Structure formats: C-alpha cells, structure tokens
Amino acid sequence: MGETLTRWKRVCKSKKLKMNKIRGKAIGAKMVLVMRTEKGLFGSDALCRHMAWPIHWGGKIKDGCLRCPLHQTSYHPEDGSVNEWSPAHYFPAYGRLLGKLRKPTPLKTYDVREHEGYVEIDMRS
Numbered sequence: 001m002g003e004t005l006t007r008w009k010r011v012c013k014s015k016k017l018k019m020n021k022i023r024g025k026a027i028g029a030k031m032v033l034v035m036r037t038e039k040g041l042f043g044s045d046a047l048c049r050h051m052a053w054p055i056h057w058g059g060k061i062k063d064g065c066l067r068c069p070l071h072q073t074s075y076h077p078e079d080g081s082v083n084e085w086s087p088a089h090y091f092p093a094y095g096r097l098l099g100k101l102r103k104p105t106p107l108k109t110y111d112v113r114e115h116e117g118y119v120e121i122d123m124r125s
Ligand code: FES
Pocket: 048, 049, 050, 051, 052, 053, 068, 069, 070, 071, 072, 073, 086
C-alpha cells in the first residue's frame, strides 16, 4: 500500500481526460502529461524535445500522434518516438531551419493507469 501511494501520482480526474485529449501537470520539478487515444492511456514528459514548449499548452492528438503546437513536432504516444520533427507546416523552410537546432529526440514516457476515478502516472517507470 505504501509503495502504491508513493509510486503513482494523480494527474487529473478520469472524466476530465476525454478521448484524444491531453492533460498536463507539474509533479515535483517535472512537468508531465497524460493523453487518451484510441489505443489507450499514455503518459510522457510534457516539454517538447525540440524547443521545450509545454506540449499540453495547445497541443493536440492528431492522427494518433501527440503534436506540439509550436512547430508541429509529433510523437508516438506509445513510446515517445518522433513521428515528425519540426515540420512547421505553415512555413516548412522555417521548420527545416529550426529542426536543425536540435537532433530528433524521443519524449520520455511513463506508465499510466486509472485508479479510483483518477488518471495516475508512475514517475519511476
Ligand atoms: S517546441 Fe515543439 S515543435 Fe518546436
């Protein structure tokens, strides 16, 4: 029981996390997010690996991927791997330039569960 209390951290109420939506929260010094997709519940670091934008601030689930609103980098929710790196669809030349500032890097992912009406994340996973 004690391990359960320390291992799992509550991010939001389950009913607040709708299908294809994202919720973020600061837990200790880390900002994390949880997302609900057609494939299930997933959790990851919230700061985009491109230029550290908090993805839950305007981010979306698009075509099953977690997409950062700033330059549209997208990640696979299941393992955090990069789907597209800084494509900046509104101005691709700008995106290519910004994409070179940092090499494509995956998001760290965490185990997530629903428990007693809350979405919880395992920060140790
Ligand atoms: S900061 Fe997220 S795509 Fe650039």
